[in-house]
Amino acid sequence: MPEFILRRLLIALPVLLLVSLISASIMELVPGDPAVLIAGQSASDAEIAMVREQLGLNRPFVERLGSWYAGIARGDLGDSILLNRPVTQAIAERVPVTLALAGFALFLTVAIGLPCGIIAAVRANTWVDQAVLTFALIGVSVPNFWLSLMLIVLFGVMLDWLPAGGYVMFADDPVGWVRCLILPGLSLALLQVGLLARISRATMLEVLQQDYVRTARAKGMPMWSVYGKHALKNVMVPVITVIGISCGLLLSGSVVIETVYSIPGMGRLLASAVFGRDYPMIQGGLLVTAAVLVLLNLLVDVLYALIDPRVRYGQR
Amino acid sequence: MAEPLLRVEDLRVVFGPPGREQVAVDGLSLTLGPGEVLGIVGESGCGKTLTALSILRLIPNPPGRIAGGQILFRGQDLAHASEKAMNRIRGKEISMIFQEPMTALNPVFKIGEQIGETLRVHDGLTRAQARSGALQMLERVGISNPAQRLGQYPHELSGGMRQRVMIAIALACRPQILIADEPTTALDVTIQAQILLLLRELQSELGMAVVLITHDLGVVAQVVDRVAVMYAGRIVEEGSAAAVFERPSHPYTRLLLESIPTLDQQQDRLQTIPGMVPSLSNLPAGCRFHPRCPDVRPACREAAPASFEVAPGHRAACIAVNNYRHAN
Structure with missing residues (x-):
């Protein structure tokens, strides 16, 4: 297994190099002069020259690329123009918030979507199945910004049960932290819950047709073992892949949700960086997000191999 | 004969939604004594696997279900037992092995x-x-x-x-009973022989009864004590392996045995049974074999023949057998 993980890490390395190269080239790829864009329409030539100096745009691209990689090696991603502070610092502050939000949404996705899908398949063509399918259809069709607004109006304003927005640190107030995450977590998760419920239902239906499920029944295994052990572990093989994809979608979906609920996470940081043309921040954010996704994929691959012995076999 | 270990009586298995059901196993009865090896033979689709699955109540439902009859195992009716009771029997008293070892x-x-x-x-x-x-x-x-x-x-x-x-x-x-559903069909010929030998050894060692389902008459001849021949959801002939192989009485059994190629006779063409196994949705009236039967008589088209005793313990469901017996 360690060999398998090492191999996957080595495969991830070129991906990260490519992503860092793309993010370093962003300023080259922007149409027009980024210095003019940043300084603004009414800026004087001196101001534009200053911005250019600050961004290092007066140096050749290759040289800037060299110092970008040297910076990455030192853990330095440059300074944010808007915030006037190191990019790494700003990101380090925001990443845990986004991870908490996405992690909570992932928990909801798996805790609701998987059991719903499994139960629907076991009770296929009954009212339970119909209810799950309807719920899943709603889940995948409702836009999350609209759902967010409705949840805020209902639970935040009319019922006043939960905060309508904002964020408190876990260390300051653990209960408040959970309360802050419930509405945004639900808004973010609903789409993924619907997708996961549908996919686990379809997979479970297929698995229940398999000969080994009949074997388990012929052995006299009780129902919980037939469904919860023999079938479930096989269902998890494709489902774990879907959960991996969900992780990526939850991270990118958090941009909208963080904005709606005023949560100070990576998504909002990057959204404001894009609007403010804060190129160093965009570059750094892109690199960190890509690294997180690559690590998530690695984790999924490892889980995949843990569940399905045939994958391990193929890797030897 | 001692009290049978398993007695299936008038078993009916149907497929499809209520109202449009197709009968896959129709009024099948058989018995299995302690330590006995019973072979069930027949072409694909004749209902032999369904019969086996019914005994353990493993028929996928929907679409299939047991619509009638009794399956008595030591006095308990498995056709109407609860799932919980079945789980105490499956794998413990009655076990099953399947055709496809690759996916089972x-x-x-x-x-x-x-x-x-x-x-x-x-x-x-x-x-x-x-x-x-x-x-x-x-x-x-x-x-x-x-x-x-x-x-x-x-x-x-x-x-x-x-x-x-x-x-x-x-x-x-x-277990008391092992149901083996075509256990060697998916295997190489040399492996087939090894597996059959192993089953035979274990059977005598453990003293269990075996229901061996197969379409391979060669397999049957090697290992079984008694054989039941199925056609289109019914048993057409039943008896000791020796009696059925030496004096096949139902025309279907005779044709089945004749279709085995032999080396001592020079044959240009392989013997086959003309026609096709009828589909469940279009079963012929009367004897289900009559459209393919070389000896068909008018009466065969009218009513399903009862099962007649050819010799003690050897029965066949064919009116020709009955006439033959009366003629002697």
């Missing part, structure tokens, strides 16, 4: 676990006890390096090995 084992659990869990569930063994029980079973079914195999997954084993593992699973709790 769960790909994501180790061999040792798949054998051991039956012992844990039925005999209440601990993990360690179940492990040593599984090891013994692997040894008994002739698997090399059994200790190492316990930790392997099904994909690391060949087809013959997997069927041996299936047999180990089925026999771990020393």
Whole structure:
């Protein structure tokens, strides 16, 4: 297994190099002069020259690329123009918030979507199945910004049960932290819950047709073992892949949700960086997000191999 | 004959939604004595697998279900037993092995676990006890390096090995009855012989009864005591293997036996039975074999023939047999 993980890490390395190269080239790829864009329409030539100096745009691209990689090696991603502070610092502050939000949404996705899908398949063509399918259809069709607004109006304003927005640190107030995450977590998760419920239902239906499920029944295994052990572990093989994809979608979906609920996470940081043309921040954010996704994929691959012995076999 | 271990009476298995049901097994009756090896033979689709699955109540429902009859195992009617009662019988009293060893084992659990869990569930063994029980079973079914195999997954084993593992699973709790549904069909000929020999050995060693389902008459001749020939959901002939093979009385059985190619006769064409097995949605009236029967008479088209005794313990469902008996 360690060999398998090492191999996957080595495969991830070129991906990260490519992503860092793309993010370093962003300023080259922007149409027009980024210095003019940043300084603004009414800026004087001196101001534009200053911005250019600050961004290092007066140096050749290759040289800037060299110092970008040297910076990455030192853990330095440059300074944010808007915030006037190191990019790494700003990101380090925001990443845990986004991870908490996405992690909570992932928990909801798996805790609701998987059991719903499994139960629907076991009770296929009954009212339970119909209810799950309807719920899943709603889940995948409702836009999350609209759902967010409705949840805020209902639970935040009319019922006043939960905060309508904002964020408190876990260390300051653990209960408040959970309360802050419930509405945004639900808004973010609903789409993924619907997708996961549908996919686990379809997979479970297929698995229940398999000969080994009949074997388990012929052995006299009780129902919980037939469904919860023999079938479930096989269902998890494709489902774990879907959960991996969900992780990526939850991270990118958090941009909208963080904005709606005023949560100070990576998504909002990057959204404001894009609007403010804060190129160093965009570059750094892109690199960190890509690294997180690559690590998530690695984790999924490892889980995949843990569940399905045939994958391990193929890797030897 | 002693009190049978298993008695199936007038079993009816139907498929499809209520109102548009198709009858796949129609009024089938058979008995199985303790330690007896019964062969059920017939073409694909004649209902032999469904009969086997019914005994353990494993027919996928929907679309299939048992619509009538009784399955008496030591006085208990399995056709109407609860799922919970069935789970105490499945794998413990009556076990089953299947045609496809490649897919019958769960790909994501180790061999040792798949054998051991039956012992844990039925005999209440601990993990360690179940492990040593599984090891013994692997040894008994002739698997090399059994200790190492316990930790392997099904994909690391060949087809013959997997069927041996299936047999180990089925026999771990020393059942009274083993139902073997075409256990050798998917295997190479040399492996087929080994598996049959193994089944025969284990049968006499454990003293269990075996229901062997097959379409291969060669297999039947090698191992069974008694044979039941099925056609289109019904038993058409039943008797000791010797009687049925030497004096086949139903025209279907005769044609089936004639269609086995032999080496001592020079044959240009293989013998076949003309026509097709009727589909369930379009069963002929009267005797279901009459459209293909070389001896068909007007009466055959009208009513299904009763089962007539050819000789003690040898019965056939054909009016020609009855006439023949009366003529003598």
